[in-house]
Amino acid sequence: MSLYGRGLRGLALATVATITVAFTLVFFYAPLDADQGFIQKIFYVHVPLAITALCGFVFGGVMGAMYLRTGDRRWDIRSYVAIHMALIFGVGTLITGAIWAKASWGHWWIWSDPTLTSFLIVMLLFATYQPLRFSIEDPERQSRYASVFAVVAGAFVPLNFIAVRAAQEYVHPRVLTLTGGNLPGSMRLTFVVALAGIAMLYATLWKYEMAAKSTRMQVRALRRALLGEDAVAPLKRTAAPS
Amino acid sequence: MSGVVIAVAPALPLHTAGKYVAAAYIVFLALVLVYVAIMATRLARTERDLAELQRDVLERRGESDGRDPDARDSGREREPVA
Numbered sequence: 309m310s311l312y313g314r315g316l317r318g319l320a321l322a323t324v325a326t327i328t329v330a331f332t333l334v335f336f337y338a339p340l341d342a343d344q345g346f347i348q349k350i351f352y353v354h355v356p357l358a359i360t361a362l363c364g365f366v367f368g369g370v371m372g373a374m375y376l377r378t379g380d381r382r383w384d385i386r387s388y389v390a391i392h393m394a395l396i397f398g399v400g401t402l403i404t405g406a407i408w409a410k411a412s413w414g415h416w417w418i419w420s421d422p423t424l425t426s427f428l429i430v431m432l433l434f435a436t437y438q439p440l441r442f443s444i445e446d447p448e449r450q451s452r453y454a455s456v457f458a459v460v461a462g463a464f465v466p467l468n469f470i471a472v473r474a475a476q477e478y479v480h481p482r483v484l485t486l487t488g489g490n491l492p493g494s495m496r497l498t499f500v501v502a503l504a505g506i507a508m509l510y511a512t513l514w515k516y517e518m519a520a521k522s523t524r525m526q527v528r529a530l531r532r533a534l535l536g537e538d539a540v541a542p543l544k545r546t547a548a549p550s
Numbered sequence: 551m552s553g554v555v556i557a558v559a560p561a562l563p564l565h566t567a568g569k570y571v572a573a574a575y576i577v578f579l580a581l582v583l584v585y586v587a588i589m590a591t592r593l594a595r596t597e598r599d600l601a602e603l604q605r606d607v608l609e610r611r612g613e614s615d616g617r618d619p620d621a622r623d624s625g626r627e628r629e630p631v632a
Binding site for chain 2 (some may be wrong): 331345346347349350354355357375399400402403408411493503509513516517520523524525527530534535
């Protein structure tokens with residue numbers, strides 16, 4: 309079993325249990341929001357997805373920095389999978405956010421809101437990561453350039469977040485702050501469990517994809533070792549590290 | 551068990567906000583399911599590659615045994631490839 313497959317089953321089970329508890333708390337424990345009512349339940353899936361996606365982008369940047377420092381291609385693969393997963397979570401954030409916006413504000417999207425627009429900018433920025441990789445044929449150069457991109461774009465995420473927080477005019481409500489925020493205890497507990505569940509889901513899927521990639525590479529290496537270089541089909545051009 | 555859960559479950563206001571809430575949670579679950587389905591097809595491909603490798607190795611061994619009898623290592627037990 310590869311390094312990434314170790315503990316995957318336990319983590320997956322813990323993830324399923326945590327998400328089940330979180331959704332049970334969302335619908336049976338957390339009170340209805342006085343202002344928004346039942347529609348506020350989207351908060352418990354939308355915000356954890358957003359936080360996990362943004363942290364995933366930063367995580368990808370850290371892995372990219374580790375690649376640049378060590379030259380070990382495993383860090384590049386970790387960075388690639390982290391950003392790939394964060395993009396999927398980001399798509400989930402955008403879709404659930406649009407649904408919430410439509411129900412709450414009557415519009416699918418509000419361009420004047422800095423939180424929405426800045427998240428879209430981050431998403432568009434990281435959406436160029438895969439085409440960037442694909443455009444570079446040489447694997448070494450691909451890893452190096454992609455890591456530089458991951459570091460710079462990853463550093464942009466917290467800066468962007470701080471800039472939006474500093475903005476004065478916004479439509480997006482501010483319920484999470486460093487001083488405690490506006491959530492009552494039961495809502496806070498539900499939110500923390502939901503956040504833990506989504507973060508664990510990210511970790512599980514990251515490990516899952518890493519295990520799959522690592523296994524594919526091992527099969528390829530085994531073929532090369534047992535049957536020689538001729539027996540290995542040349543790699544097609546791909547955005548994924550190979 | 552499921553009967554108890556349904557009995558204590560509050561009625562969802564599906565005529566108003568409920569459909570939006572349901573849509574948001576369905577989107578989340580659909581994303582996870584689609585991802586897992588894609589990974590499952592990749593896993594199947596890896597299993598196929600592994601089986602092909604095993605077959606190729608056995609074929610090569612058979613060929614080399616047939617061509618060069620002196621190269622046979624009869625004293626060593628062969629281990630399965632996978």
